[in-house]
Amino acid sequence: MIIDDKKVEDLAHLARLEFSDNQKQSIKSDLVRIIEFCDKLNEVNTEGVEPLIYLSDQKNILRQDISKPGLSKLEVLKNAPSADSDYFKVPKVITK
């Protein structure tokens, strides 16, 4: 796997992050080293092994579907960077 400037830019966009040119170089070399380090996993034979996704053995634990109040609007909006009394305010999403 080649990690070049283009790859770093693509990943940064996917992660919604921005890097200066200097930071980009340092992230690139860190990523190369981390990926090399993780390539070691290829030495483990996992032929026929299923991925481990859930750590718990518990399955299908059901409960009654009873509605109950969650957080109030006031609580939900309390930490908003921008809001009016009812809604979060965000930058314009749809442009003409």
Add this chain to the structure above:
Amino acid sequence: MVSKKYNSLAHIQSDIQKGVISCTELAEYYIGKGKENEHLNAFLEVFSDEAREKASIIDTKIKNGTAGRLAGMFLAIKDNICYTGHKVSGSSKIIENYEAVYTATALQRLLDEDVIVIGRCNCDEFAMGASNENSAFGHVKNAADESKVPGGSSGGSAVAVQADLCLAALGSDTGGSIRQPASFTGTYGMKTTYGRISRNGLLAYASSFDQIGPLAGSVEDAALLVEIMAGKDENDATSSNEVVQEFTADSTKKYKVAYSKEAMESEGLADDVKARYLELIDKLRADGHTVEEQSFPYLDYMVPCYYVLTTAEASSNLSRYSGMLYGTRSSNAHDIESTFKKSRSEGFGEEVKRRIMAGTFVLSADSYDAYYSKAQKVRRVIKEESDKILAEYDFFLSPTTPSTAFEIGGDKSKDPIQMYLADIFTVQAPLAGLPAISVPTKESNGLSIGMHFMAKAFEENKLFNISKIVSNYAF
């Protein structure tokens, strides 16, 4: 008057009963200690007024005989555990002023038993680190030697207990974030079985690994905290139904212990740690336990497996910090996309961005099978092999860390891979979902050495019992 360091709640409660001290006096004692030790940077905030008020309420409850089981315990909490009406920032700038609107289930259960929260503790940003140097609010110093790190990510919690700024603390453990700082500060630190303690109200880092857990000066206090926090929570679907039992010590038990051949032979193992490891094996044998060498040939794969999976989960979990619903929104943005990008880039620290990038890489379409899926398979191999050893033995024993506390700003701090390897002995338990504890032993050059026991799922009490047994050994 409080004139000495207390290491256990039982002593505190007995002195309160005798009228030697009160909760109100304890509150003043810990607040004073906190002020004296501000330079350690263990606390981001001390809830002084509130602690005083609650202490007075609990003194009254004690007089009336209505106090809960934790009356007299002053607890510090890691800055990633929600407590209604209090800030919780994950030691990150991006939610620096976020105020919790609900309390974590684990903490609520302790509050219901009259614990008093004395403050919130510094940690590595969003619990990512092994030295507490990644906090947006400065590093934490090890109270035993201020040029050394306290370990991480629950470094502030560990130092708060070490320096007598509280009786016990909550941390969270993903790859070693409770046990490694416990080892560096001479405290007991446990990571419970995955699902044992609810994660509701814990800022998520890697959800298939994270567990809240205790750091304490005694086995009994750690056990009491686990017992009260543990158990099913309807707000965490991964929390377990498994029955929770009270811990009672039994010093007559004889156990079968496997010690790790690979840990013993590992290149990075410091001489003093290795010597202590051998000494503990001898002492266990002399005490009548069976101790045998066992090979676990996956040591070199554990940290890579851990990093692929946790960075993937982190990159997904941390997508919520977008400057939209809470936290800091960049003032330099002009549209929705630049709001996301600038808020995140300005708000997150270097290590967090590095891990989000690595996680985004392993989850991207052309790397998913080669890295993410591969690591999930390796995780199953590690879990099954760990279970196999523990089917035959009560415990798997290794040192908690390859060395004692290392230098602040030293070589490890400059090299992410070297820092990741600080977790080499602790990542096995969370990879396999198993419980493990770090037990302090005598210092070497003034720095504590922790020994690490891992047990079968839900055998926390067995871990507390062996810890109690080891705590009586003279090294």
